[in-house]
Each structure stands twice: as structure tokens, then as C-alpha cells.
Amino acid sequence: MEDFGVSYERRRLVLLKIVNFGRIIKPLIFIEAGIHAREWVAPAQALFIIHQLLEVPDNKELIEKVDWIVIPLVNPDGYEYSHSVDRMWRKNRAKGKTCDGVDLNRNFDFHWSQHGSSDYECSSTYAGVSAFSEPESLALSAVIKRYASRTKLYLSIHTAEQCILFPWGYTMEVAENDLELRQLASLVARKVYNISKVEYKVGTSAQTLNIVSGSSRDWAYGVCNISLAFTIELEAHLNTRHCDRFIMPPRKINKVVSEMFEGIKVFYTFIKDKYSVH
Numbered sequence: 294m295e296d297f298g299v300s301y302e303r304r305r306l307v308l309l310k311i312v313n314f315g316r317i318i319k320p321l322i323f324i325e326a327g328i329h330a331r332e333w334v335a336p337a338q339a340l341f342i343i344h345q346l347l348e349v350p351d352n353k354e355l356i357e358k359v360d361w362i363v364i365p366l367v368n369p370d371g372y373e374y375s376h377s378v379d380r381m382w383r384k385n386r387a388k389g390k391t392c393d394g395v396d397l398n399r400n401f402d403f404h405w406s407q408h409g410s411s412d413y414e415c416s417s418t419y420a421g422v423s424a425f426s427e428p429e430s431l432a433l434s435a436v437i438k439r440y441a442s443r444t445k446l447y448l449s450i451h452t453a454e455q456c457i458l459f460p461w462g463y464t465m466e467v468a469e470n471d472l473e474l475r476q477l478a479s480l481v482a483r484k485v486y487n488i489s490k491v492e493y494k495v496g497t498s499a500q501t502l503n504i505v506s507g508s509s510r511d512w513a514y515g516v517c518n519i520s521l522a523f524t525i526e527l528e529a530h531l532n533t534r535h536c537d538r539f540i541m542p543p544r545k546i547n548k549v550v551s552e553m554f555e556g557i558k559v560f561y562t563f564i565k566d567k568y569s570v571h
């Protein structure tokens with residue numbers, strides 16, 4: 294476990310590195326969760342992945358062939374605030390002039406503050422005064438960059454739109470390796486559907502949900518050249534577009550995250566087959 298920065302309210306930003314040191318440099322899977330405060334099941338998914346990798350003997354191969362970096366909570370201040378004050382809080386807790394908080398997933402320095410983000414401080418998708426104005430997004434970008442040359446898969450975990458998204462978010466255009474991104478996302482979605490009958494949509498971020506600029510995923514893909522970069526939007530509770538989709542009954546959480554872990558294994562197999570030295 295390693296600190297990679299401190300939040301606006303001086304909470305620790307923590308990552309977990311699961312690496313097996315050896316002579317061979319292994320491909321790395323990078324996972325971040327909890328960049329949006331109210332999406333509570335996302336950090337739960339990250340913790341579930343960590344538990345499976347470290348505690349379940351059947352998953353031993355997953356950490357032998359591939360290295361992992363998992364960041365369970367990018368936005369600890371917002372997460373805390375969503376517990377203590379406002380359950381539907383999304384941004385970080387940076388003090389503003391009229392309203393507080395910046396949407397960290399609109400604050401990355403790639404097509405920053407274009408379509409799909411707001412320059413209005415009180416908006417829940419406020420992009421900030423400048424790219425990387427926030428300690429959390431800046432610290433996350435530094436870790437992504439540090440490991441970029443080894444990172445073969447980047448996953449940003451969110452809730453609750455029930456889809457697997459890939460670049461681009463900032464434009465309706467498709468990415469250079471659209472076919473590969475689409476095929477891999479479809480494999481994952483099919484696996485999850487087969488065990489759960491829960492249907493995850495697959496597509497580019499902009500075409501499937503809406504245009505979004507300044508996201509961590511677009512930045513990892515577009516600036517750090519991590520060619521397999523996805524956003525996992527976990528299962529929606531009650532299948533609504535209302536805010537109650539974020540509020541999942543505790544008894545359902547284990548089902549959702551364990552089903553998606555089967556999808557994570559599909560991602561892993563793809564990365565291992567494509568990149569690891571046999």
C-alpha cells in the first residue's frame with residue numbers, strides 16, 4: 294500500500310500495488326474507483342477485486358501473470374461528504390466562490406472544459422478553474438503517468454449506468470482501435486450476462502451515454518497511450534435514470550460486484566494472452 298497524494302481536505306490518497314517481483318516485467322492492469330462521491334458501489338467493487346486477488350487461492354494465476362494497481366477511492370472528501378451531509382454529492386470538496394466542488398472526472402487535461410462539462414461552479418459537472426486544478430486529479434494523473442508504459446489495461450469504475458464504455462468521451466468519433474475496444478467490452482458484457490442475465494450496454498462513451506470532456510479514461514488513452522481504456526458503469530439499482538439508482542440495498546452489493554469480477558477475469562485473460570511473456 295502506498296500514498297500517492299493528499300486530498301483537498303488533507304485525507305490520504307491510497308493505492309494498492311499487487312506486484313510479483315521477478316526478472317520479467319509483467320503487463321499491468323490499472324484500476325481506479327470512487328472518483329464520483331455518491332457512486333458507493335464503485336469503491337466496493339475495487340475492494341472486492343483486491344480481496345479476490347489476495348485472498349482467494351483460485352485466483353492465484355491472476356497475480357502471477359499480471360501486476361495490478363488498484364485505487365479504491367480517488368475522492369475521499371466527497372465520499373465522506375456523501376455519507377455525512379448530502380447522499381447525492383458527486384464532486385470533490387474544494388471551496389468555491391458560490392458553490393463548492395469540482396467534478397474530478399472533468400478536470401483532466403485532455404480536451405478540458407469542452408462539451409459535456411460545465412464552467413459553472415454550481416454545476417455537478419463543473420470542470421474547475423483549470424485542468425488539473427484539483428489535488429486528487431493531479432495526483433491520480435501522476436500515478437497513471439508513472440506506470441503508463443507498463444499499463445496494458447486501464448479501468449475507471451463508476452455506477453450506475455450499467456454499461457462498459459471506451460473512448461472517446463469528448464467526441465462522437467470512434468477511436469483508432471475501436472474494433473478491439475468494442476470486441477473486448479462485448480466479451481466482458483457477454484460473460485456477465487451469461488452468469489447474471491444482467492445486460493451491460495457496450496459502446497463509446499459519447500455515443501452510448503453522452504459527450505464528456507476531461508475524463509480520466511480519455512486522458513489515460515489519449516495522453517498516456519494506454520490503448521485499452523474502459524469505464525465500467527456498474528449495474529443500476531431499479532433500472533432507473535433517477536438518483537435512486539445510486540442507492541443499492543446492501544444485500545445486493547455482493548451480487549453486483551462478484552458478477553462483475555467474472556468480467557474482470559475476462560479482461561485479465563485478454564491482457565495475459567496478448568502481453569505476458571510465456
Ligand SMILES: [Zn+2]
Pocket residue numbers: 329332451452
Ligand atoms: Zn461516475
